[in-house]
Amino acid sequence: MFMFEKAIVGSRRYWIWLFCLLGVIAAALCFYLYQFNVGLGVTGMGRDVSWGLYIAQFTFFVGVAASAVMVVLPYYLHDYKQFGRITILGEFLAITAVVMCILFIFVDLGQPARMLNMILHPTPWSLMFWDMISLGGYLLLNAVITLVTLTAEREEVAPPAWIRPVILLSIPWAVSIHTVTAFLYSGLPGRSFWLTAIMAPRFLAGAFCSGPALLILFCLLLRKMAGFDAGQKAIDTLAVIVAYAMSINVFFILVEAFTVLYSRIPGDVAHLEYLYWGLRGNHHLVPWMWLSVLLAIVSLVLLLVPSWRRNRLLLPVACVCVFLALWLDKGLGLIVGGFVPSPLDTIATYTPTLPEWSIVLGIWAIGAFMITVFYKIALGVRKEVGEMEVHESTLVAGTASH
Amino acid sequence: MKKITRKDFLRLTGLSFLAAGAIETTRAVTGSAPSANASPAAQSSQPVRWGMVVDLQKCQKEKNCDICIRACNSAHNVPQFDDPKHQVKWVWTQPFETVFPFTQSSYAGQSDAQAPVVLMCNHCASPPCVHVCPTQATWKRDDGIVMMDWHRCIGCRYCMAACPYGSRSFNWFDPRPAIAHINPDFPTRTKGVVEKCNFCEERLAQGLSPACVEVCPQKALVFGNLADPNSEPRQLLRQRFAIQREPELGTGPSVYYLV
Amino acid sequence: MRDRVWIVGGLAVFAVALTAPFWCAHLGTKNLARMPNLALPANQTQCVAPVEYMRASHMVLLLRWREEVVRLGQRRYVAFNGKVYDKSLTQTCLDCHNKEQFCDRCHSYAGVSGPYCWNCHNQPQTHVAGTSLPPMQPEAAAPHLAFTSPSRFPAQAPHPQSLSFPRSMP
Numbered sequence: 067m068f069m070f071e072k073a074i075v076g077s078r079r080y081w082i083w084l085f086c087l088l089g090v091i092a093a094a095l096c097f098y099l100y101q102f103n104v105g106l107g108v109t110g111m112g113r114d115v116s117w118g119l120y121i122a123q124f125t126f127f128v129g130v131a132a133s134a135v136m137v138v139l140p141y142y143l144h145d146y147k148q149f150g151r152i153t154i155l156g157e158f159l160a161i162t163a164v165v166m167c168i169l170f171i172f173v174d175l176g177q178p179a180r181m182l183n184m185i186l187h188p189t190p191w192s193l194m195f196w197d198m199i200s201l202g203g204y205l206l207l208n209a210v211i212t213l214v215t216l217t218a219e220r221e222e223v224a225p226p227a228w229i230r231p232v233i234l235l236s237i238p239w240a241v242s243i244h245t246v247t248a249f250l251y252s253g254l255p256g257r258s259f260w261l262t263a264i265m266a267p268r269f270l271a272g273a274f275c276s277g278p279a280l281l282i283l284f285c286l287l288l289r290k291m292a293g294f295d296a297g298q299k300a301i302d303t304l305a306v307i308v309a310y311a312m313s314i315n316v317f318f319i320l321v322e323a324f325t326v327l328y329s330r331i332p333g334d335v336a337h338l339e340y341l342y343w344g345l346r347g348n349h350h351l352v353p354w355m356w357l358s359v360l361l362a363i364v365s366l367v368l369l370l371v372p373s374w375r376r377n378r379l380l381l382p383v384a385c386v387c388v389f390l391a392l393w394l395d396k397g398l399g400l401i402v403g404g405f406v407p408s409p410l411d412t413i414a415t416y417t418p419t420l421p422e423w424s425i426v427l428g429i430w431a432i433g434a435f436m437i438t439v440f441y442k443i444a445l446g447v448r449k450e451v452g453e454m455e456v457h458e459s460t461l462v463a464g465t466a467s468h
Numbered sequence: 469m470k471k472i473t474r475k476d477f478l479r480l481t482g483l484s485f486l487a488a489g490a491i492e493t494t495r496a497v498t499g500s501a502p503s504a505n506a507s508p509a510a511q512s513s514q515p516v517r518w519g520m521v522v523d524l525q526k527c528q529k530e531k532n533c534d535i536c537i538r539a540c541n542s543a544h545n546v547p548q549f550d551d552p553k554h555q556v557k558w559v560w561t562q563p564f565e566t567v568f569p570f571t572q573s574s575y576a577g578q579s580d581a582q583a584p585v586v587l588m589c590n591h592c593a594s595p596p597c598v599h600v601c602p603t604q605a606t607w608k609r610d611d612g613i614v615m616m617d618w619h620r621c622i623g624c625r626y627c628m629a630a631c632p633y634g635s636r637s638f639n640w641f642d643p644r645p646a647i648a649h650i651n652p653d654f655p656t657r658t659k660g661v662v663e664k665c666n667f668c669e670e671r672l673a674q675g676l677s678p679a680c681v682e683v684c685p686q687k688a689l690v691f692g693n694l695a696d697p698n699s700e701p702r703q704l705l706r707q708r709f710a711i712q713r714e715p716e717l718g719t720g721p722s723v724y725y726l727v
Numbered sequence: 728m729r730d731r732v733w734i735v736g737g738l739a740v741f742a743v744a745l746t747a748p749f750w751c752a753h754l755g756t757k758n759l760a761r762m763p764n765l766a767l768p769a770n771q772t773q774c775v776a777p778v779e780y781m782r783a784s785h786m787v788l789l790l791r792w793r794e795e796v797v798r799l800g801q802r803r804y805v806a807f808n809g810k811v812y813d814k815s816l817t818q819t820c821l822d823c824h825n826k827e828q829f830c831d832r833c834h835s836y837a838g839v840s841g842p843y844c845w846n847c848h849n850q851p852q853t854h855v856a857g858t859s860l861p862p863m864q865p866e867a868a869a870p871h872l873a874f875t876s877p878s879r880f881p882a883q884a885p886h887p888q889s890l891s892f893p894r895s896m897p
Binding site for chain 2 (some may be wrong): 104105106107111112113114116117171174175176177178180181183184186187189191192193194195198250251253254255256257333404405408409410411412414
């Protein structure tokens with residue numbers, strides 16, 4: 067069924083890894099039950115910072131999900147053959163990231179049992195409704211695409227023709243998920259930090275560097291662990307994409323900073339001040355934000371010099387820097403920075419608590435689990451097909467020699 | 469042959485799901501707008517828009533008076549948490565300078581900067597919380613009250629992010645242990661839902677004015693129909709200089725402050 | 728062959744898990760086989776709807792009331808026998824019925840996990856008894872309380888015009 071048989075044969079290392087992840091997931095589940103029973107007060111959130119790590123992680127992973135488009139688009143629209151081997155990896159990454167997003171939303175709900183109210187009382191003027199539609203649709207699209215293309219690959223036939231329009235649809239759909247997620251924030255009056263038209267473009271730029279950076283890391287890892295070669299050309303191209311997207315992302319952040327800092331409207335400046343310099347003696351996010359800046363600079367330097375970008379040792383460093391820089395910027399600063407100072411000028415301290423971190427870690431573990439299994443399946447199918455080809459060719463060679 | 473039927477079956481299933489989803493969505497899109505719910509007051513011919521005028525001078529006459537806050541808390545079972553992070557507030561006070569930051573120029577307004585200002589839900593004409601709520605658990609009634617349906621709230625806290633006035637509170641814990649004396653006639657809330665001032669909708673339905681208005685010894689809170697030019701609040705608004713909180717956001721608060 | 732013990736063990740666990748509800752029901756509710764003794768209101772003979780309807784569909788009625796009160800602002804309920812009630816869980820149902828001896832008894836008999844409504848909805852009076860005095864204690868003597876009191880609204884400072892309704896109310 068669905069080629070899952072490929073996922074249940076593996077080395078000792080594979081199984082140890084999966085069981086470790088299961089352990090983390092189980093611990094997180096305990097913490098979640100604790101949060102469920104006691105209330106969301108066990109997190110660091112409060113009346114002023116009413117969204118925290120969960121929603122920030124959600125935002126970040128919507129970006130990772132959307133980034134699959136960066137391999138799908140060149141391959142299917144521009145027939146860029148080099149990406150042939152890794153599109154499936156990108157699509158599986160998208161599925162995993164969307165599932166993680168849904169989980170992050172779920173653990174953030176105060177009344178998770180009533181979640182179906184979103185469907186029972188559909189509310190088209192709420193962007194949350196559209197976010198649900200776009201995320202759900204994206205999950206469905208990618209599930210169908212991976213299933214169909216992988217089945218075709220295994221049966222060594224061309225994928226059915228109807229899948230092509232579905233894949234093409236998934237391209238604008240990917241853009242839509244992150245745009246709608248940005249609209250979630252940028253449409254709120256009274257939250258000046260988010261109230262900016264560049265939010266959606268900035269989200270997309272951030273997504274298109276952090277996602278492919280992760281994909282490069284996965285490719286390098288798979289080369290090492292599973293002997294899968296994504297092709298140097300493909301990795302180089304991905305690195306170029308990361309370099310451009312990261313440059314655009316940094317550019318957007320600077321544009322934003324200019325508008326705020328040059329216009330000097332106090333309410334707008336306060337948020338940036340809080341994040342990067344500290345506001346009225348509160349600077350618990352300052353080191354993290356500057357770390358993000360530093361990582362961004364390092365990664366840009368490494369990525370923009372062509373010979374460094376192609377260097378086998380420096381490229382992963384650059385990718386890690388990109389990923390961490392964006393994780394801090396989008397997965398922490400963006401949400402908390404929007405809430406502090408509050409409209410009533412309160413500066414609330416937000417520090418994620420142990421249960422909160424554990425639950426986040428658990429969802430990461432679920433993501434890692436899914437990606438491991440998915441990649442195992444994808445590579446398993448590849449290997450099977452490859453072996454068959456070898457087998458057939460030896461057979462052919464054998465008969466020929468007779 | 470068998471394989472094809474299974475495929476067809478899956479296709480059909482997928483299609484029917486899509487169709488069902490589409491029907492639901494079109495129904496939602498073409499269906500009722502946020503304020504389409506009727507309310508008893510609106511059934512009379514005269515339009516009603518409940519509103520409040522707060523006379524800050526009268527209100528600040530008696531120092532440290534919190535009678536309206538306590539009245540509201542006990543009428544609505546508002547829990548009292550010590551940790552400022554987890555506090556639930558329906559009616560509360562906040563220093564003047566934080567409520568009306570635009571009045572704080574370098575040389576003016578210093579004396580009043582710390583004076584407490586009574587705050588509550590503004591029951592906006594165009595409430596951002598209502599626009600964002602994904603389940604219509606909060607909506608605007610025809611009489612201007614921004615209502616909460618505590619039965620439907622999923623606790624996503626989008627409304628809290630949207631409210632520019634900090635008028636919404638979340639129940640981070642079970643509120644019951646934090647209520648000293650439960651008023652049996654108004655339900656408490658439970659952990660995981662958002663709550664806020666309801667303009668004493670349950671008292672209005674009985675022909676009573678809001679609790680805070682009724683108990684104020686200074687008569688500093690004046691409640692009435694803003695849509696009626698002869699109502700008490702409208703008369704006050706004609707005679708005195710009044711401000712609203714952050715009117716530039718276009719939310720149209722129904723709570724005015726006489727300064 | 729080595730796996731046999733795992734397979735059989737797993738099947739056994741599965742079988743037990745599958746049938747767990749039956750076992751639990753059997754072990755836990757031995758003496759509930761007969762209908763519990765429901766305490767009916769002493770001085771009343773009719774419910775807010777015919778008793779068969781109430782027995783089968785009181786939850787439907789309650790959910791409808793809730794929708795109508797909270798979302799439509801319609802609070803008056805004219806019963807089948809012409810009596811008029813306020814659509815309220817605490818103030819109407821529990822005015823006649825006792826929660827523990829009526830609702831809870833039947834729910835635990837029927838195996839309905841106690842409706843979550845009670846997380847928020849209160850029982851009349853029970854909480855008042857024995858608790859320390861609230862910050863705002865009702866003054867029983869204040870004349871206006873009789874009026875204001877559907878919510879027994881506690882007011883400290885009596886003031887003469889507290890009943891005067893804003894002129895503008897329709």
